[in-house]
Amino acid sequence: MSVPTLDPTIEQVAEWCRGLRYTEEDLSYERMIAMQAAQWGADQELEACLDQLQRWGIQGVDNLRNTRRPKPPSLKEQALEVVTGLQKRVDLQCDLSLLRRALEQLDD
Secondary structure, three states: OOOOOOOOOHHHHHHHHOOOOOOHHHHHHHHHHHHHHHHHHHHHHHHHHHHHHHHOOOOOHHHHHHHHOOOOOOHHHHHHHHHHHHHHHOOOOOOOHHHHHHHHHOOO
16 A cells, blocks of 8 residues: 655645746646645545545545535536525516526436
């Protein structure tokens, strides 16, 4: 089993970038690459830890994974959020319940 790397902090990325002769635009790109690498490393570490917990017979591994890496809301959930926001913020001259019911019937 290989030992996964830990993800760097923002401070570490900033330290790595100090002294480099890059433009602000370059540093944004470099930061994006570093953040992707950090996320990958964190994902590898999480999976290695979860694998070990499973080997030890500890329950709740899937719950821990879902808590630490939640899935983004589906398009349906996002659309329902928009409808709810519109109903709360805007005095509309129409009833959005039909739109809400149609969205709720869609598969995620």
